[in-house]
Amino acid sequence: MTNTSGTIGDPQAGSDTAPLRAKSGWIIALGVVYLIAGFIALGSVAMATVASVLIVGVMMIIAGVAEVFSAFQIKNWGKFLLWALLGVLYILAGFVTFQNPLLAAVLLTLILGAALVASGIMRIFLAFSMKRETPWIWVALSGVITLLLGLLILVRWPVSSLYILGLFLGIDLIMAGAGWIGIGFGLRRAR
Numbered sequence: 001m002t003n004t005s006g007t008i009g010d011p012q013a014g015s016d017t018a019p020l021r022a023k024s025g026w027i028i029a030l031g032v033v034y035l036i037a038g039f040i041a042l043g044s045v046a047m048a049t050v051a052s053v054l055i056v057g058v059m060m061i062i063a064g065v066a067e068v069f070s071a072f073q074i075k076n077w078g079k080f081l082l083w084a085l086l087g088v089l090y091i092l093a094g095f096v097t098f099q100n101p102l103l104a105a106v107l108l109t110l111i112l113g114a115a116l117v118a119s120g121i122m123r124i125f126l127a128f129s130m131k132r133e134t135p136w137i138w139v140a141l142s143g144v145i146t147l148l149l150g151l152l153i154l155v156r157w158p159v160s161s162l163y164i165l166g167l168f169l170g171i172d173l174i175m176a177g178a179g180w181i182g183i184g185f186g187l188r189r190a191r
Protein backbone atom coordinates (compact mmCIF):
# COMPACT_ATOMS: atom_id res chain seq x y z
CA MET A 1 0.00 0.00 0.00
CA THR A 2 1.30 3.45 -0.83
CA ASN A 3 1.07 6.53 1.31
CA THR A 4 -0.47 9.31 -0.74
CA SER A 5 -0.59 11.94 1.99
CA GLY A 6 3.09 11.74 2.80
CA THR A 7 2.52 12.14 6.54
CA ILE A 8 2.87 8.58 7.78
CA GLY A 9 6.48 7.64 8.17
CA ASP A 10 7.64 11.18 7.39
CA PRO A 11 9.35 12.67 10.46
CA GLN A 12 9.08 16.19 9.04
CA ALA A 13 5.28 16.02 8.62
CA GLY A 14 4.59 16.61 12.33
CA SER A 15 6.76 19.73 12.38
CA ASP A 16 4.12 21.63 10.39
CA THR A 17 1.71 21.42 13.32
CA ALA A 18 4.28 22.09 16.07
CA PRO A 19 3.36 25.80 16.37
CA LEU A 20 -0.31 24.84 16.53
CA ARG A 21 0.34 22.18 19.18
CA ALA A 22 1.97 24.82 21.35
CA LYS A 23 -1.21 26.90 21.11
CA SER A 24 -3.72 24.06 21.55
CA GLY A 25 -5.05 25.66 24.74
CA TRP A 26 -5.89 28.85 22.85
CA ILE A 27 -7.56 26.84 20.10
CA ILE A 28 -9.70 25.04 22.68
CA ALA A 29 -10.54 28.41 24.30
CA LEU A 30 -11.58 29.75 20.88
CA GLY A 31 -13.87 26.76 20.48
CA VAL A 32 -15.41 27.40 23.90
CA VAL A 33 -16.06 31.04 22.95
CA TYR A 34 -17.75 29.89 19.74
CA LEU A 35 -19.86 27.40 21.70
CA ILE A 36 -20.95 30.05 24.21
CA ALA A 37 -21.79 32.50 21.42
CA GLY A 38 -23.73 29.77 19.62
CA PHE A 39 -25.79 28.90 22.67
CA ILE A 40 -26.47 32.60 23.32
CA ALA A 41 -27.62 32.93 19.71
CA LEU A 42 -29.92 29.92 20.10
CA GLY A 43 -31.24 31.40 23.34
CA SER A 44 -32.33 34.53 21.52
CA VAL A 45 -32.72 33.69 17.86
CA ALA A 46 -34.58 36.94 17.10
CA MET A 47 -31.66 39.04 18.39
CA ALA A 48 -29.19 36.78 16.59
CA THR A 49 -31.22 37.28 13.39
CA VAL A 50 -31.00 41.04 13.77
CA ALA A 51 -27.27 40.81 14.52
CA SER A 52 -26.64 38.66 11.44
CA VAL A 53 -28.66 41.06 9.27
CA LEU A 54 -26.64 44.01 10.57
CA ILE A 55 -23.41 42.16 9.77
CA VAL A 56 -24.70 41.58 6.24
CA GLY A 57 -25.48 45.32 6.06
CA VAL A 58 -21.94 46.22 7.08
CA MET A 59 -20.52 43.83 4.47
CA MET A 60 -22.76 45.34 1.78
CA ILE A 61 -21.57 48.85 2.63
CA ILE A 62 -17.93 47.76 2.55
CA ALA A 63 -18.46 45.96 -0.78
CA GLY A 64 -20.28 49.00 -2.19
CA VAL A 65 -17.47 51.38 -1.22
CA ALA A 66 -14.93 49.00 -2.78
CA GLU A 67 -17.06 48.81 -5.95
CA VAL A 68 -17.28 52.61 -6.21
CA PHE A 69 -13.54 52.88 -5.60
CA SER A 70 -12.93 50.27 -8.31
CA ALA A 71 -15.14 52.22 -10.70
CA PHE A 72 -12.65 55.08 -10.63
CA GLN A 73 -9.94 52.70 -11.85
CA ILE A 74 -11.85 52.09 -15.10
CA LYS A 75 -11.15 54.32 -18.08
CA ASN A 76 -14.36 53.55 -20.00
CA TRP A 77 -17.27 55.87 -19.00
CA GLY A 78 -19.96 53.27 -19.65
CA LYS A 79 -18.32 50.71 -17.44
CA PHE A 80 -17.46 53.39 -14.87
CA LEU A 81 -21.13 54.39 -14.55
CA LEU A 82 -22.26 50.76 -14.30
CA TRP A 83 -19.71 49.90 -11.59
CA ALA A 84 -20.39 53.12 -9.69
CA LEU A 85 -24.15 52.50 -9.84
CA LEU A 86 -23.71 48.95 -8.58
CA GLY A 87 -21.54 50.21 -5.74
CA VAL A 88 -24.07 52.88 -4.77
CA LEU A 89 -26.86 50.26 -4.81
CA TYR A 90 -24.83 48.05 -2.48
CA ILE A 91 -24.24 50.98 -0.14
CA LEU A 92 -27.94 51.93 -0.16
CA ALA A 93 -28.97 48.32 0.48
CA GLY A 94 -26.52 48.19 3.38
CA PHE A 95 -28.02 51.30 4.93
CA VAL A 96 -31.54 49.92 4.42
CA THR A 97 -30.57 46.96 6.61
CA PHE A 98 -29.77 49.43 9.39
CA GLN A 99 -33.00 51.35 8.87
CA ASN A 100 -35.21 48.26 8.89
CA PRO A 101 -33.38 45.07 9.91
CA LEU A 102 -36.60 43.06 10.10
CA LEU A 103 -37.50 43.86 6.49
CA ALA A 104 -33.97 42.88 5.49
CA ALA A 105 -34.35 39.63 7.46
CA VAL A 106 -37.60 38.91 5.60
CA LEU A 107 -35.91 39.41 2.23
CA LEU A 108 -32.76 37.48 3.18
CA THR A 109 -34.85 34.58 4.50
CA LEU A 110 -36.86 34.47 1.28
CA ILE A 111 -33.66 34.41 -0.77
CA LEU A 112 -32.19 31.73 1.51
CA GLY A 113 -35.29 29.53 1.22
CA ALA A 114 -35.39 29.87 -2.57
CA ALA A 115 -31.65 29.15 -2.83
CA LEU A 116 -31.99 26.01 -0.71
CA VAL A 117 -34.90 24.77 -2.83
CA ALA A 118 -32.95 25.40 -6.04
CA SER A 119 -29.82 23.76 -4.60
CA GLY A 120 -31.79 20.73 -3.43
CA ILE A 121 -33.41 20.26 -6.83
CA MET A 122 -30.05 20.54 -8.56
CA ARG A 123 -28.45 17.98 -6.21
CA ILE A 124 -31.29 15.53 -6.76
CA PHE A 125 -30.97 15.99 -10.52
CA LEU A 126 -27.20 15.54 -10.25
CA ALA A 127 -27.63 12.38 -8.15
CA PHE A 128 -29.94 10.75 -10.68
CA SER A 129 -27.66 11.74 -13.54
CA MET A 130 -24.72 9.98 -11.84
CA LYS A 131 -26.63 6.85 -10.84
CA ARG A 132 -23.89 4.62 -12.19
CA GLU A 133 -21.47 6.17 -9.70
CA THR A 134 -21.20 4.66 -6.23
CA PRO A 135 -22.12 7.55 -3.88
CA TRP A 136 -25.14 8.84 -5.80
CA ILE A 137 -27.52 7.96 -2.95
CA TRP A 138 -25.67 10.32 -0.59
CA VAL A 139 -25.93 13.15 -3.10
CA ALA A 140 -29.64 12.40 -3.50
CA LEU A 141 -30.16 12.32 0.27
CA SER A 142 -28.31 15.60 0.63
CA GLY A 143 -30.49 17.11 -2.09
CA VAL A 144 -33.71 15.90 -0.47
CA ILE A 145 -32.68 17.32 2.93
CA THR A 146 -31.70 20.65 1.38
CA LEU A 147 -34.94 20.78 -0.62
CA LEU A 148 -37.05 20.01 2.46
CA LEU A 149 -35.20 22.61 4.53
CA GLY A 150 -35.80 25.24 1.85
CA LEU A 151 -39.47 24.28 1.60
CA LEU A 152 -39.86 24.48 5.39
CA ILE A 153 -38.42 27.98 5.35
CA LEU A 154 -40.65 29.09 2.47
CA VAL A 155 -43.83 27.53 3.86
CA ARG A 156 -43.36 29.40 7.14
CA TRP A 157 -42.20 32.61 5.44
CA PRO A 158 -42.41 35.51 6.45
CA VAL A 159 -42.82 34.28 10.07
CA SER A 160 -39.65 32.19 9.74
CA SER A 161 -37.75 35.42 9.03
CA LEU A 162 -37.83 36.24 12.73
CA TYR A 163 -35.80 33.23 13.77
CA ILE A 164 -34.28 31.29 10.87
CA LEU A 165 -31.15 33.40 10.32
CA GLY A 166 -30.45 33.46 14.07
CA LEU A 167 -31.05 29.73 14.30
CA PHE A 168 -28.61 29.05 11.45
CA LEU A 169 -26.07 31.42 13.03
CA GLY A 170 -26.36 29.66 16.39
CA ILE A 171 -25.99 26.20 14.86
CA ASP A 172 -23.03 27.36 12.77
CA LEU A 173 -21.27 28.83 15.82
CA ILE A 174 -21.84 25.65 17.84
CA MET A 175 -20.54 23.43 15.03
CA ALA A 176 -17.50 25.68 14.52
CA GLY A 177 -16.83 25.69 18.26
CA ALA A 178 -17.04 21.91 18.45
CA GLY A 179 -14.65 21.72 15.49
CA TRP A 180 -12.09 24.02 17.11
CA ILE A 181 -12.32 22.15 20.41
CA GLY A 182 -11.81 18.85 18.57
CA ILE A 183 -8.79 20.25 16.72
CA GLY A 184 -7.34 21.63 19.96
CA PHE A 185 -7.67 18.34 21.82
CA GLY A 186 -6.36 16.45 18.79
CA LEU A 187 -3.28 18.67 18.74
CA ARG A 188 -2.84 18.22 22.48
CA ARG A 189 -2.99 14.41 22.08
CA ALA A 190 -0.37 14.58 19.30
CA ARG A 191 2.23 16.10 21.63
